[in-house]
Amino acid sequence: METRSVKRRKRKREENVQEIIKVDRISDLPDSLLHQILLLLPLISAAKTSSLSKRWRSLFLSLPDLDFTSISDLSKPKSFSSNSIYKVLSLRNHRDSNNLRSLRFRATVTFTSLNSLIRLAVTHQVQDLDIEVTTKDYFNFPRWIVTSQDLRALRLKSAYPGFRLPTSSSILGGFQKLTSLSLSLVILDNQPRLSDFFTDPSFPLLEKLTLESCFGLKELKVSCRLLQEFSLKNSLQLEGLEVSGNKLQRLKVVNCFLTYSEKSFVKINTPNLKTFLWNLNAVTTSVHFLDKLVCLRKAFVKVFWLHQHLNSQTQSLFTLLSGLCNSYKLQLGNQSVEVNIYLQLFLLQFDLCFTVLLLL
Numbered sequence: 449m450e451t452r453s454v455k456r457r458k459r460k461r462e463e464n465v466q467e468i469i470k471v472d473r474i475s476d477l478p479d480s481l482l483h484q485i486l487l488l489l490p491l492i493s494a495a496k497t498s499s500l501s502k503r504w505r506s507l508f509l510s511l512p513d514l515d516f517t518s519i520s521d522l523s524k525p526k527s528f529s530s531n532s533i534y535k536v537l538s539l540r541n542h543r544d545s546n547n548l549r550s551l552r553f554r555a556t557v558t559f560t561s562l563n564s565l566i567r568l569a570v571t572h573q574v575q576d577l578d579i580e581v582t583t584k585d586y587f588n589f590p591r592w593i594v595t596s597q598d599l600r601a602l603r604l605k606s607a608y609p610g611f612r613l614p615t616s617s618s619i620l621g622g623f624q625k626l627t628s629l630s631l632s633l634v635i636l637d638n639q640p641r642l643s644d645f646f647t648d649p650s651f652p653l654l655e656k657l658t659l660e661s662c663f664g665l666k667e668l669k670v671s672c673r674l675l676q677e678f679s680l681k682n683s684l685q686l687e688g689l690e691v692s693g694n695k696l697q698r699l700k701v702v703n704c705f706l707t708y709s710e711k712s713f714v715k716i717n718t719p720n721l722k723t724f725l726w727n728l729n730a731v732t733t734s735v736h737f738l739d740k741l742v743c744l745r746k747a748f749v750k751v752f753w754l755h756q757h758l759n760s761q762t763q764s765l766f767t768l769l770s771g772l773c774n775s776y777k778l779q780l781g782n783q784s785v786e787v788n789i790y791l792q793l794f795l796l797q798f799d800l801c802f803t804v805l806l807l808l
Contacts, residue, residue, distance in 0.1 A: 475503065482507050490518040495536075509540050516553035530561045537568045550576035559587035566590045573598040582607040586635060589614045594622035601628040610635045610663065616645045623651050630658040637664035640685075646670045659683070680704060692717035692738075699723070705730040708754040716771070719743070724772060730754045731761040737771035747775040 474482075486494040486507065491514065498505040516533055533553050540548070551569050562581055569577060570592045577599060586609050593602060594614060604611070610633035623629075629651070636642070642665065644650075646657065654672045660681040662668075667688040670678055675693045679700040680686075687709040691699060696718040702725070705712055710733060717738035724747040731751050749768065753761060772778055 475501075479507060479510070483511060486511060487513055491515055492518075506541075509536070510547055512547045512549045514548070514551050514553075516555075530555045530557045530565060534561070534565055534568065537565070537572065540572060548572040548574045550574070550578070552576075552578040554580040556582040559583060559585075562587065563590050563592065567592045570596045570599070575599060576601040578603045580605040580607075583609075583611075585609065587611050591618075594619050596622075597625065599623075599626055602626060603628075603630040605630070605632040608633070610661075612636075613639060613642075613645070615639070616642075616650065619645075619650050623654075625653055626651060627653050628656040629654060630656075630660075631662075632660040634659070634662045635664060636662055640664055640666040641668075643667065643669045646672060648673055662686075687712045689713075690715040694718075694720060696720065697722045700725040700727075701729055702727045703729065705732055706754070709733070714768075722746070724748070724775070726751070726768070728752070731765050733760045733764055735764045735767045735771065737767075740774060741771060742774050744772060744775040746777050746779075747772045748779045750781045 477485075486497065494508055494511065498508040514536065533555065537551075548569065551574050553565075557565070562579075562583070566577070566579075567590075574596075575598055577593070578601075580603075583606065587606075589604075589611055591614070593599065593604075612635050613631075646654075646669070648671070651657075651672050653674055655674055656677045657670065657672070657675060658679040658681075659668075660679075662680075662683045663685070665683050665686055667690075668680070668683070668686065669690040671690075671692045673693060674695055676695050677698040678691060678693075678696060679698075679702075680689070681700075681702045681704075683704045684706040686704045687707070688711075689701070689704070692715075697720060699716070699718060699721055700723075708730070712730075712732040713734045713736070714732050715736045715738065719739040719741070720743050721741050722743055722745045724741070724744060726747075726749045729751055731753060749772070751765065769778075769780075
């Protein structure tokens, strides 16, 4: 049988527990820490917390990162429209606008809706914009992206039929702080040569560039002094490629030069290149290395022929392999040659026809 003192201590402990339960310690945390907690949740779950109180509503509407691709539950996918994205952006307080570090969404939109979304994101000073859209027709590159002075990273991927780039003259003064750019499904039928687009005046701080499925592109020149990584994929009509940059370390070209041209060419001036990947490209009629790739560590080459006249192409292939002779590791299709001294002997002592056989 419990004594009075035991009962008193027990009742006191229960009162203390109830007092602790009543204290909302989560709400006492600073906004920055609560933001970090909300960012760990799918966006739909984070949005539900806005119904708890005015403060939690403010916390959700001032989240620094909005990822609408996480709005769907894996077991029960929920669709969302561009209107819902626009509504969330519209409700943000302008005093929190500089907190919008990143915006990511996938949606089916009209060009008008897309332009309105991007304009609102730029108004909130978005720094990282990742967009994948489906439209019913071609659309022009949104001008609000060009004029943004806060954008640091941009990924724009379009489903069929794609989008058109602006002219070089129309982007002068834009993209001044952009460091990363990825474009997919670009229509260049009216602009087949990009010789002055990806250069320092337009992209003075660009460090990473990815281009994929550039339809109609025939000649491309990339020359940005701070560029460190460049990737080009699925440009089937490409006939000429010129890449230069003292800071470029990684170069990747895949599935290009598939339309035969007697004047197809490649010019590479990247003295500090470390990784070179040349995969599933047709052999061009000429290759030029303007500098020795003395820093090259890894190189992969896999090519194929488009026609029966191989004289110019075999010489071009030999030039390509000779330019890679300083690589520590060179992989030809499924064959691998390591340590550059053996690679040099390989190129000098073996007949070129044997080299070609390794690529087939």
